[in-house]
Amino acid sequence: MAYRIIDSCVNCWACEPLCPSDAIRPAEPPAMSHFTIDARACTECEGDYADPQCASICPVEGAILDAAGEAVNPAGSLTGIPPERQAQAMAEIRAR
Amino acid sequence: MALEALDQPKSPAAGGGCSSSGCGSGSDKLAHLPEHIRAKVHNHPCFSEDAHHHYARMHVAVAPACNIQCHYCNRKYDCSNESRPGVVSELLTPEQAVAKTLAVAAEIPQMTVLGIAGPGDPLANPERTLATFRELSAKAPDIKLCVSTNGLALPELVDEICQHNIDHVTITINCVDPEIGAKIYPWIFWNNRRIKGVKAAKILIEQQQKGLQMLCDRGVLVKVNSVLIPGVNDAHLKEVSRVVKAKGAFLHNVMPLIAEPEHGTFYGLMGQRGPSNEELQALQDACAGDMAMMRHCRQCRADAVGMLGEDRGAEFTNEKVAAMDIDYEAAMARRAEVHAAIEANRTAQQQQRPDQPSETFVPITSLKRSKPRPAPAAAPTARFAVATTGSGVINEHFGHAREFLIYEAAGVGEGVDVRFLAARKVDLYCAGGDTCGEAEDALGKTIRTLEGVTGVLCSKIGIEPWDRLEAAGLVPNGEHAMEPIEDAVAAVYRELLAEGRLDAPAEAAALSA
Numbered sequence: 001m002a003y004r005i006i007d008s009c010v011n012c013w014a015c016e017p018l019c020p021s022d023a024i025r026p027a028e029p030p031a032m033s034h035f036t037i038d039a040r041a042c043t044e045c046e047g048d049y050a051d052p053q054c055a056s057i058c059p060v061e062g063a064i065l066d067a068a069g070e071a072v073n074p075a076g077s078l079t080g081i082p083p084e085r086q087a088q089a090m091a092e093i094r095a096r
Numbered sequence: 097m098a099l100e101a102l103d104q105p106k107s108p109a110a111g112g113g114c115s116s117s118g119c120g121s122g123s124d125k126l127a128h129l130p131e132h133i134r135a136k137v138h139n140h141p142c143f144s145e146d147a148h149h150h151y152a153r154m155h156v157a158v159a160p161a162c163n164i165q166c167h168y169c170n171r172k173y174d175c176s177n178e179s180r181p182g183v184v185s186e187l188l189t190p191e192q193a194v195a196k197t198l199a200v201a202a203e204i205p206q207m208t209v210l211g212i213a214g215p216g217d218p219l220a221n222p223e224r225t226l227a228t229f230r231e232l233s234a235k236a237p238d239i240k241l242c243v244s245t246n247g248l249a250l251p252e253l254v255d256e257i258c259q260h261n262i263d264h265v266t267i268t269i270n271c272v273d274p275e276i277g278a279k280i281y282p283w284i285f286w287n288n289r290r291i292k293g294v295k296a297a298k299i300l301i302e303q304q305q306k307g308l309q310m311l312c313d314r315g316v317l318v319k320v321n322s323v324l325i326p327g328v329n330d331a332h333l334k335e336v337s338r339v340v341k342a343k344g345a346f347l348h349n350v351m352p353l354i355a356e357p358e359h360g361t362f363y364g365l366m367g368q369r370g371p372s373n374e375e376l377q378a379l380q381d382a383c384a385g386d387m388a389m390m391r392h393c394r395q396c397r398a399d400a401v402g403m404l405g406e407d408r409g410a411e412f413t414n415e416k417v418a419a420m421d422i423d424y425e426a427a428m429a430r431r432a433e434v435h436a437a438i439e440a441n442r443t444a445q446q447q448q449r450p451d452q453p454s455e456t457f458v459p460i461t462s463l464k465r466s467k468p469r470p471a472p473a474a475a476p477t478a479r480f481a482v483a484t485t486g487s488g489v490i491n492e493h494f495g496h497a498r499e500f501l502i503y504e505a506a507g508v509g510e511g512v513d514v515r516f517l518a519a520r521k522v523d524l525y526c527a528g529g530d531t532c533g534e535a536e537d538a539l540g541k542t543i544r545t546l547e548g549v550t551g552v553l554c555s556k557i558g559i560e561p562w563d564r565l566e567a568a569g570l571v572p573n574g575e576h577a578m579e580p581i582e583d584a585v586a587a588v589y590r591e592l593l594a595e596g597r598l599d600a601p602a603e604a605a606a607l608s609a
Contacts, residue, residue: 053288093368
């Protein structure tokens, strides 16, 4: 039971200080170009917080996966615009 | 169009408010500010338009994390070619930031200010931000410290901020209406949860306003930054100006949205446009009736170094700073000497123009509706672009200018009013040149930057650009090298007016509408 950060991570550091299990490691280029989660230490914040902290502040959709490999923040969940509304939203914004 | 939504007075005589130096009234001179405020701002390049000609600042990028998302920000902040807020090349630890600041302050003795502005939110990284300030207030007590924030974590940190002797704070406030906020901020991180939409915007706005009030109550100078987003908050920013003024903000800085697709921001990718120079200026003028406006902001990087128009960050990488051998005591003594020389120079410039106010801002609380401009009806308005490297004089070669300061002149005889309008960058946002984007002829790009301008003042200019400027309908002028900017602009204006080469007032008003 652990979360995972993948290579769409932008190394913004927001998650690192929030982790109650101290499980988040900064990037170590060139070997590792993005932040990672120590799977042995990650508890998915159970017992500490109602919501997993890293996934609640991560600004990049799809950058954090749950134990099943699903994006915790899927496409459209952070912009507030689901994929099916994308074209319409873009047309509205371009008309401004 | 945006102008009409702003209930800007239509008559040119009443237009533009009267808070700028253009009014020529004594009430907006720096000398009329309370002494303790005057002392705080008179050598701060970001809080004083006049000071920015003379003094330098730097930002240290110690604060990577952010607690909100703004649609104009891409959290991937590393690009060495871009120049805009939120972008840095090298993230620093507090120790590295202190070493860098002391090195810059030794090498660039015009430096007066150290700011922390990101690349995330400084108050979402309070340990790193405050550790940097703590060290610097001990090691370089002559350097002013300032911080900018989105405001979400501000109320809980106000006391700490005051403790560390930070007496300038900038809060970015784009709205006071949560419905508008929801179009700018998709989410915030609050009490260990992600909150979205209108609810998130409501919390953010409440925290910003509370923080602003707390700072003003404690006598901290607060500048409010607002990003002008056409079709989202353009009509609303006058209300923002009114509200923050009532709370006691000192200065309002309305900045244009930067939204290019290649920056990867939500707005950039979705095709949200930024405002035109004219829209920006019209809004700044509309807000000016309510509040002191800042017009010289360069929207610099979160690791910018040097005078406002320049960035010398590449001279002060971690590696280079580590190799420098600096005598801190001697550096501070040298700064004191250089600052004294700058002040003597400013005083001398000021004495040459006893009728000109030395500043373009006024304390908001003391702002009164000034009397209308003296009869501008007979005098056309004209804009001039100025090439300068600082010190308040025309001292830059046309071909070297990376930016132009835009001034507006109007009036007759000795009564010509000159006011500063804006700084326009030649290479907007990106210095990558041919490597990222289509290669436009550099001179063509410069001429496009000068849209709406009548004359161009520089220390020197080559024959080819001279001809190209003339062909584009501009009047180049290299006859006022080393003269104070406002005097030179007034002189060129008078010359063109006498030659009948300026637009009629009606035409000029139509142009600026």
